Structure formats: structure tokens, C-alpha cells
Amino acid sequence: MAVREADVQVTEQATFVEPVDPVELQTEYQDALHRLSLDDYHWMISAGFFQRNQLVADRVELIDGYLVEMSPNHPPHASTVAQLTSILHDLLHGRASVRCQLPITLAAQQSEPEPDIAIVASGKRYTKEHPSADDVLLVCEVADASLSYDRKIKFDLYARAGIHEYWIVNLIDHVLEAYRQPVVVGRRATYQMRLELLPNQRIAPLAFPDVEIALSEIFPEREAD
Numbered sequence: 001m002a003v004r005e006a007d008v009q010v011t012e013q014a015t016f017v018e019p020v021d022p023v024e025l026q027t028e029y030q031d032a033l034h035r036l037s038l039d040d041y042h043w044m045i046s047a048g049f050f051q052r053n054q055l056v057a058d059r060v061e062l063i064d065g066y067l068v069e070m071s072p073n074h075p076p077h078a079s080t081v082a083q084l085t086s087i088l089h090d091l092l093h094g095r096a097s098v099r100c101q102l103p104i105t106l107a108a109q110q111s112e113p114e115p116d117i118a119i120v121a122s123g124k125r126y127t128k129e130h131p132s133a134d135d136v137l138l139v140c141e142v143a144d145a146s147l148s149y150d151r152k153i154k155f156d157l158y159a160r161a162g163i164h165e166y167w168i169v170n171l172i173d174h175v176l177e178a179y180r181q182p183v184v185v186g187r188r189a190t191y192q193m194r195l196e197l198l199p200n201q202r203i204a205p206l207a208f209p210d211v212e213i214a215l216s217e218i219f220p221e222r223e224a225d
Contacts, residue, residue, distance in 0.1 A: 015193045035065030038110055061103070062112040063157060064102050071113065071146045076171055076220045079114045080142045087121065089103065091211045096122050096137060104139070105130040106161040113157065115139040116169075119205065133161040137207040140167040148173050155179065159189035166191065169218060174199060176215055180206060 036044075041062045044050065050060065059070040073081070081100065089096045103198045104199045106112070112130065117140040120131040139158055141150040150168050158166045159182045168177040175198060179191035196204055199219045 001161075019053065019207065030091055033066070036062060036067065037065070037111065038062070038105065038107060038112065041112060050144045059114075062110070063153065065110040071149075074144060077142050079220055080169055080218060084140065085117055086143070086219060087213060088117065091213070092119065092208065094122070096120065097124075099131070103130045104132070104136055106133050106157065108133075109157060109161055111157055111161075113154065115154075116142045119207070133163060136163050138165040138167065138205050139163055140169065142169040142171065144171040151177075155191075156189060158182070159191055160184075171220070174219055174222065176203060176218075178203060 049161060059180055059189045060067045061070055071077075085098060085100045092098060097120050099120060101114050102118070103112045103114050104118055104120070117138075118131065118136055119138040120126075120135045121137065124131075124135070126135075141154055147168070152178045155166065159179075162182050164180065164182065166179040168179075170177055175196050178195040178197065179193065180195070181192040183190060183192050195203075197215055199215045202214050204210065215223075
């Protein structure tokens with residue numbers, strides 16, 4: 001029986017296709033995403049959207065117009081936030097307001113983050129609107145799993161907003177990272193000064209140079225190896 005050429009199946013060698021870089025994927029679809037304005041976000045809150053929608057039942061914050069899910073509070077993170085909040089309340093009583101995991105409004109950035117701690121100007125109750133960038137004297141994030149996010153996304157956001165001082169209580173490396181003096185370089189924002197302090201050192205906020213905080217009182221004890 002003659003074999004016709006059309007009946008012969010030719011198998012070519014398979015070629016491995018490299019996966020697409022996630023950065024390229026983000027670039028492809030980011031322009032198609034709908035960015036919320038602050039007005040949109042506030043309307044959704046007032047309409048109870050986040051309470052009844054199970055898809056976004058977890059805590060979220062608005063960053064550059066996008067809803068971002070917030071990291072859960074593990075015990076070391078939660079206890080550190082509570083301890084530092086208590087210390088700042090005691091030291092700054094009557095001089096500034098200390099807010100714990102409450103919103104601040106960064107209008108120019110279409111953002112409403114909820115930093116772990118914010119020191120804001122006293123004399124206002126903020127009953128009609130959240131503190132703005134002009135009201136904020138210092139923001140602080142306590143970071144374990146969120147360290148990379150806090151060093152990049154939050155760092156860039158707070159620098160662009162002109163927040164004078166930004167602290168990261170780094171629970172991974174057991175250091176406090178203090179960023180000061182925001183500046184815009186070309187189209188990017190950064191901080192001109194970075195300090196890294198160990199638990200046996202002390203720090204005073206720029207806005208209150210007479211108020212020193214012993215970092216040994218903030219960091220949780222490390223477990224023995």
C-alpha cells in the first residue's frame with residue numbers, strides 16, 4: 001500500500017516558551033484598570049460597599065487610585081504597634097495627636113493610606129475630614145511580611161506627598177529605618193536622609209527633638225536560637 005505524503009505526521013521539536021515577566025504583564029493591563037478618585041472611594045465607604053461585599057471584606061486602603069488589601073496583623077506586628085502608640089501618646093500628650101491605623105488623606109496622590117501610626121497636628125478633631133499631608137508630622141509602618149512593600153510603595157507615596165519623616169520599624173532585621181527630608185528628583189520622589197538605628201539606640205522625631213524614644217522599649221524580644 002502506497003503511503004501518501006499527506007498521511008505522514010511530522011513532529012517538530014518543541015520549543016520552551018519563557019514566561020512573561022510580571023513587570024511586562026503589569027505594564028500591559030495597568031492602563032486598562034479603572035483608578036478610583038477619592039470621591040469615588042468615599043462614596044463607596046458611605047454606601048457600605050466594603051461591609052457587604054465579600055470580595056473586599058478584608059481591610060483595604062486607597063493607594064494611587066487602586067484598592068490595596070492590607071496585611072494581616074500578626075502578634076509581633078500588633079504588639080509593636082500597640083507599644084509604640086502607647087509610648088508616643090505618653091510622650092506627646094497635649095502636643096500632638098497620635099493616630100493608630102487610621103486614614104490620612106493625600107489628595108494630590110489620590111490616596112488614603114492607613115499607616116500603623118501617624119503623628120498629626122493637634123488642635124483639630126478631624127471630624128469632617130482625615131488629616132492631610134500638611135497635618136502629618138510623621139508616619140510609621142511596622143514591617144515584617146510587608147517590608148518590601150513599605151520600602152517601595154509606601155516610601156514612594158509618602159515622599160511624593162511631602163511627608164517630612166517616615167519610619168519603618170523593621171521586625172525582620174530588628175532595626176528602625178528613619179527617612180527624612182523628602183525631595184523630588186526629576187520625576188521621582190525620595191528622601192535625602194536615611195538613618196538605621198539598633199534596638200539599643202534612641203531616636204527623636206524631627207518635629208519634637210526634645211522627645212527621645214528608647215528603641216529597646218519598642219522591639220519585641222527575639223526568640224532564642
